Amino acid sequence: QSALTQPPSASGSPGQSVTISCTGTSSDVGGYNYVSWYQQHPGKAPKLMIYEVSKRPSGVPDRFSGSKSGNTASLTVSGLQAEDEADYYCSSHAGSNLPYVFGTGTKVSVL
């Protein structure tokens, strides 16, 4: 099972929006509405930002939103802030034999 494909990097100026893609197959992203997104700052554990494609856990700002079309999921960060600079990973359910497959990760820079 291959990792989901994410762009290595993305960037934007403060206040702008950035969108990160997460491309899989019909066996994972396209087959289930179980896509999650995680934010990871250097030296820290990942933090859940989005689950079930577009739902936000309590405490996550509404600047973070998720969507999915076909085999590609996306995370959009609107109104970029300095603290949004981090690595972002997507994850998808891929069936009973592989409950969790992760993306390759995207480093978001705030210019």
Next chain:
Amino acid sequence: QLQLQESGPGLVKPSETLSLTCTVSGGSISGSSYYWGWVRQPPGKGLEWIGSIYHSGFTSYNVTLKSRVTMSVDTSKNQFSLELRSMTAADTAIYYCVILPIDYSIINWGQGILVTVSS
């Protein structure tokens, strides 16, 4: 809120077995409907799911690691554990214990423990 803390050695010799324990606080393993699991991250690289366990003892392992992995749960101590055999340098990573609800997200992570495989 449920919190997790990993414990175990930071250095393991090649071919040896890694044993890690995750202690859960703020709630009971047996009293929840969550799965409990392990995820690892080689330095500077991405995330990899290792496996999951329910308080009943039901397990699910990553097929690429299945032959070397055993997970167990001790509800009396509110802990769950990971055993990874025949360690090599490729197993050098930060190992996180995690909480896994039924929506296939990961709602909470331990702080992580760096395990280095070296003689």
